[in-house]
Amino acid sequence: MGKKPNLFNTRATAATLLVKVINQKRSLTAVLPQAVAPLSDQDSAFVQTLCYTTLRWFPKLSYLIQLLLTRPLRTQDKDIYCLLLLGLCQLIDLATPVHAALSETVSAAQALKKSWAKGLINGVLRNYLRNEDSLKKQITYHQEAYTAHPKWLLQTIQQYWPNHWQQIITANNTHPPLSLRVNSLEGTKEHYLRELESYCIEAQILPYTHQGITLTKPYSVAALPGFHQGKVSVQDGAGQQAAILLDVQSNQRILDACAAPGGKTCHILELNPTANLVALDIDQIRLSRIQENLTRLQLKANLILGDATDPHTWWDGILFDRILLDAPCTSSGVIRRHPDIKVLRQKEDIHRLAVLQERILNALWSLLAPGGLLLYCTCSIFPPENDEQILKFLISHSDAKISSFTVPWGIPQKIGQQLLTGTENFDGFYYARLEKCK
Structure with missing residues (x-):
């Protein structure tokens, strides 16, 4: 132009x-x-x-x-x-x-x-x-x-979810809700709901979350009461499951890999203020967004610019008790929030990203202490990025075993749990948890 x-x-x-x-x-x-x-x-x-x-x-x-x-x-x-x-x-x-x-x-x-x-x-x-x-x-x-939906995307969804594809398509084309996570260090979700009510902002509790609420109507995030003071953050209910499933204990050393923009990082610290948390991302601009969120919420973490596939360039040699890997993926579970995915993604991206996920998983596993947990998650609904990826990993790693969990949401897979877009008004997410044998 x-x-x-x-x-x-x-x-x-x-x-x-x-x-x-x-x-x-x-x-x-x-x-x-x-x-x-x-x-x-x-x-x-x-x-x-x-x-x-x-x-x-x-x-x-x-x-x-x-x-x-x-x-x-x-x-x-x-x-x-x-x-x-x-x-x-x-x-x-x-x-x-x-x-x-x-x-x-x-x-x-x-x-x-x-x-x-x-x-x-x-x-x-x-x-x-x-x-x-x-x-x-x-x-x-x-x-x-x-x-x-572009042809490849429609056919892929139909292939993997023949009984649910219409629900997924409908959800993808729907304007998503504004879901919030109340900072547990600042108060309860019930207290924040009353505060919203005093501002005539309609909201309700988000099911299956500890601190989640959803606004009935769209609202300017910056104008939410207490937002700038760190009372609340924007986070979908599916993403709010990560900090819970990671099961962090007092004073543990945590790695949040591929951490930007920092929603899960901050949630972990809200629930576990004593955690020694390292937040890793490969992009400096995205890393700065993590710091902005930490500053607003008055939380502290050790931010590292580095490549998750190449730990020797940034790792200090001290093992982690917990690793959260929110792996790069097709983002097929968050199309309603990022509709440009319909334009930006192609079918070959599924395999390309699955290869990258495998590299990251293999690299990070060596950083986990015996008895430690690695929580693997994606915002994808495609099995090659999810349970098929974890199954392949388990076959090639004799020191890894499934750490099962029971939750009231999602669809059980061969390994892990899958949330489909729109279920409980959540984004599409996959979770699996692995334990390193002692």
Whole structure:
């Protein structure tokens, strides 16, 4: 593109962000903060809504554009393609008034210095409105568009979860709840619920969690009572299981590998203030996010920049009593929170990430003390990243055995427990616990 858009045109800003995600394959969470920084809170929220919703329904919206365009756009006009996505998203999924959706999206072309596209955008969006019923009918015959999932992802979910795939697809396309973890060092979830009530913020207890609550309606995190003072953190109910299952005892030495952004790190320390915790991550920017969370919650950990597959470059030689490995994965269980996964992931990523997980598991196992526990978890719903991975590990490590646990949530696997996206309104997560033989 070369030319910087008018940052105060929200749709132009959203379009440039979508180009970075769809065409440059960058994650939305990585590119969003800087783009919305100059905007007002209201405009920032609107840009986020536009981007997240467009990516959530991308397979459907892109199919409609195929039907509506008489000829493909030029390679250098990816931003105009994204404006068309945004325009359809406003009309179909955001219930934006027709006049606003058309006029403001057309105006965004001007902000992108592409006035020639104003007529094209106006024509395509009006063509959709004229033929809305027939186009929606065509969607029902196109599986990718109808389910809003790329073909490989839909088929993989159907393959592994033939009796649950429709539930998973529906959950993936649903706006996720805002779930919180109350800091147990600051008070109980019941006390915080009463505090929310005094602010007229509706919430309820999150099942199967020690300190979890869910807000009935979306709310600005920064405006939550006591957030900046460390009373509460954002964390899905599935993620809140890790610190419990790790079963940390007083004064134990803990490794939280692949720790960023630090939600589980902080939860472990809230439950076990005496723990000697090392938080490891390979990315300096992500490591700084852990420190921000620790500072806000007034907690302390030893942060290390390092590669989990190569411990000899950062490990001090002292064994750990507990290791939490929240392994890199396809993130197939958190698509509702990160809909850009539909654009960024490909089927071959399952094998590629499973290979990386195996390398990390093998490397970290040697750092665990005899009698110690390693908790393996992913935010994936695909068995090659989960119980198949752990089964392979057990076969090749005679000093490892399953440390079983009983929980009231999820689906028991050959090894470990699987939560499917949307169950109990949780994200999709897998947990398995291993003990090192003495």
